[in-house]
Amino acid sequence: xxSRVSSAAxxxxxxxxxxxxxxxxxxxxxxxxxxxxxxxxxxxxxxLCRDPALADDLAQQALLQAWxxxxxxxxxxxxxxxxxxxxxxxxxxxxxxVPRHESxxxxxxxxxxxxxxxxxxxxxxxALARLSRDERVCIVLAYNEGMSHSEISSATQLPLGxxxxxxxxxxxxxxxxxxxxxAESARHVG
Amino acid sequence: xxDDLDSQLLRAFAExxxxxxxxxxxARVLAGMQxxxxxxxxxxxxxxxxxxxxxxxxxxxxxxxxxAMSVGKLAVIGIGAIASWLAFLAT
Numbered sequence: 307x308x309s310r311v312s313s314a315a316x317x318x319x320x321x322x323x324x325x326x327x328x329x330x331x332x333x334x335x336x337x338x339x340x341x342x343x344x345x346x347x348x349x350x351x352x353x354l355c356r357d358p359a360l361a362d363d364l365a366q367q368a369l370l371q372a373w374x375x376x377x378x379x380x381x382x383x384x385x386x387x388x389x390x391x392x393x394x395x396x397x398x399x400x401x402x403x404v405p406r407h408e409s410x411x412x413x414x415x416x417x418x419x420x421x422x423x424x425x426x427x428x429x430x431x432x433a434l435a436r437l438s439r440d441e442r443v444c445i446v447l448a449y450n451e452g453m454s455h456s457e458i459s460s461a462t463q464l465p466l467g468x469x470x471x472x473x474x475x476x477x478x479x480x481x482x483x484x485x486x487x488x489a490e491s492a493r494h495v496g
Numbered sequence: 497x498x499d500d501l502d503s504q505l506l507r508a509f510a511e512x513x514x515x516x517x518x519x520x521x522x523a524r525v526l527a528g529m530q531x532x533x534x535x536x537x538x539x540x541x542x543x544x545x546x547x548x549x550x551x552x553x554x555x556x557x558x559x560x561x562x563x564a565m566s567v568g569k570l571a572v573i574g575i576g577a578i579a580s581w582l583a584f585l586a587t
Contacts, residue, residue, distance in 0.1 A: 319502060335530060336529070337522070337525075337526055337529075340525050342524075344516070345515045346513075348521065349512070349513045349514075353509075353512070362521055365521070366521070366525050368527060369525050369528075370528045370529065380575055426511040427511075427513075427514065429508075430508050430509065430511075430512040445505075448501060449501060449502075449506055450509050477502050477505055478505065480505060481504060484505075
């Protein structure tokens with residue numbers, strides 16, 4: 307990894323400046339972007355696919371695609387949104403390539419509420435796994451990423467009306483499942 | 497964010513998004529960046545070419561058997577061909 311800029315300067319530079327260096331082929335600058343964005347990207351993919359190992363694999367694929375197609379980035383300030391879209395595309399192409407009966411979703415949905423796992427992230431991911439794939443992606447993009455309905459519609463190629471109903475119904479189901487988990491853990495504590 | 501969202505769920509998502517430890521993730525991405533860009537494509541193309549050649553050869557070799565011909569007829573033709581060849585060699 308070589309760079310015209312010192313690693314200390316890269317670490318303190320604004321993201322747009324680091325992206326501009328990476329666009330010029332500076333691999334150390336891209337490495338800095340990976341360092342800054344990895345946790346966010348892996349968390350996003352964990353919400354979408356729940357399996358942490360798979361989420362990390364997909365995040366890695368998205369980052370490598372980003373490195374190889376960085377010249378397609380329209381603006382240095384749009385890096386985050388562009389990377390998120392790459393991650394969504396990588397995830398969608400993964401779920402389309404896996405037959406539904408072989409996907410983790412089947413196993414996840416069959417999981418009982420009395421699992422040993424605890425913690426906010428685990429509860430949320432278990433509850434998200436109970437939603438349909440389209441409901442889940444709409445909910446995650448709305449609640450995790452703060453995207454508007456129309457942004458979600460263009461990111462997922464789902465009609466706007468469908469996105470709205472997925473978010474409404476998905477949120478109701480997610481809330482109910484999380485409440486059930488909380489009641490369950492309260493019973494275990496009590 | 498222009499659309500109304502449930503505050504309870506927003507809080508659940510915010511709590512779930514804790515910083516993740518690197519666990520070698522960064523190093524794996526950097527290793528991937530240093531790989532020649534087209535290595536997967538080259539491997540995929542080579543595999544496809546080999547599969548196509550193999551499939552062509554197999555199709556050519558098995559074509560006679562694909563026709564509506566009984567095993568008995570094939571055996572008679574084969575034995576006849578071998579007998580003719582041996583007779584030719586004997587003369």
